[in-house]
Amino acid sequence: MSLVSQPEARFSTTWAVDAAVTSLLVVWPLSAGLAAADAVRVRRTGGALVDALPAPAVVRLLWRRAAAAGAWTAAGLGIAAAGGAVVGAAHGSPPTLAAFTPVAPAVAGSFAVAALGAALGVLLPSWLLPPLLAAGSYAFLAFDVAGAQSLVGLVGATSGVVLGLEVGPVALGARVVALSAAAAAAAVVLAWSATRRPWLLAPLLGVAVLAAGAWALADMDDPYGHWRSDADWPCADVPGAGGLVCVPSDQRRDVEVLAEALSPVSGRLTQLDPARADQDFSATRASRADALLVPLPFGRPVDEPSMADAVAAELAPCLRGDRDLSAREEEDVFAAVVTTAWWLAPGREQDPALLESLGLPDSPPTRAEAQRAYDVITTCR
Incomplete structure (x- = not known):
């Protein structure tokens, strides 16, 4: 949806930025599918060469290839958020630092989604994976699998009335995806290092997964995001x-x-x-x-x-x-x-x-x- 199609987006920087962040839930499945397709191509064309790489090199390859898809998504988010801020400011809604708080975890989530798609593409190098991954992600949202619709239904961009803007679900979703991507990366590395030294890599990956989990739970006690505290409201x-x-x-x-x-x-x-x-x-x-x-x-x-x-x-x-x-x-x-x-x-x-x-x-x-x-x-x- 256009960020300026609703009066709320034109007259509120906070609403416009939240709308930009929320739109990622439509883009993320495509990003995961594209990253998976790229990984499948590398895996199938590289063949024995990729198999011969040491585990750290595989991880670097995985993240480097996934970063491209994540970068396009993150860049689009930045442009949309900046555009929303400009439109809001032109209508008398000054940008506030709090309005941009969901952008950072959403950017991290964008890269994490791409990494997750790339990891699955390396583990399952089939051309059926990318379309199934994208379609399956949309199906999760459409059929509310595991409460996935709550990531969309509780945020301002899908609501005509913003009364207690809730950006927490989007930020939490980004953190959960980051945790999933860390786990997928761990699976890739362990699969490649089975005949090498998994005992050396496992503790490092365990720390990464635990850190991502702590990050995912960090803001669960604040579901109302940046409009919750009214201490400095005019x-x-x-x-x-x-x-x-x-x-x-x-x-x-x-x-x-x-x-x-x-x-x-x-x-x-x-x-x-x-x-x-x-x-x-x-x-x-x-x-x-x-x-x-x-x-x-x-x-x-x-x-x-x-x-x-x-x-x-x-x-x-x-x-x-x-x-x-x-x-x-x-x-x-x-x-x-x-x-x-x-x-x-x-x-x-x-x-x-x-x-x-x-x-x-x-x-x-x-x-x-x-x-x-x-x-x-x-x-x-």
Whole structure:
């Protein structure tokens, strides 16, 4: 997909870089197949000459040949990430160092994928291997073998809404591939050195595999990547209220716009629940557990009704899967969300068909009706 086909990519450097990294999951199977094809060619044409090489020379040959395929993939990633940063900067999203954190492991993964393909090509020098390897990799993604789809489904480039951008799966995938490549390289070396001195090479390869494994597990405790920590996020006071609204660093241009749109919404929310007089708002879930989530504009207009809809939906924990609801209960809660959102933004226009389907009147709710609806969505009963 084009990096500029979604507003998120044009207005967020972080999103654009993540989209570039995510696109590697489409390229990696091809890279592995190409590296395998090159290794098969060398193995079949070199024959006895390759067999006669000492194990270290085989390893150097393997990595040298695989590096070519990996280099093209890594270069494409660098160009795409740089292009995304330029487009984001042109739309007011300054590049941040954190936005580029997934690039390094993704580059390592690109070379590791190529090495894995080359290793398999040396071990199994058949021309059937390269197409089967590429097709099999895509099949793993398509049929979710071993949860492979989670590497795609949890990242921003395949989602229309980025609310807690998760780049961890891509970085973790790169590390897992690196571990696999290290193991494959170990298998190649041991196969070639069976009649030589495997006892000398085995400890060195064991250390390499253990190091790759430690690297693969390094970031598993941080699944939300570079938008998880909000310690340095720019924040703004919500006018007329006691709370703040905070956005990621690369979205700082929108913090004042969000604050203005939230001002009347926050004021009317306080009328329903005075305890929310100091309610904070956040553009992602990140680490602000007590903040209500509001959508980032990404170049779209920011208005009071959209903020009211987001806040009302956030007030209903059972709509986020915290509790199983029957069809009737879900309809009642949804009607209460619509009523509360209408109270928070009374000047909005409602869809008559929606109101009729929910059994709601076609006039704005009274304070008493809004209070009952608020009680429904916050208690889910």
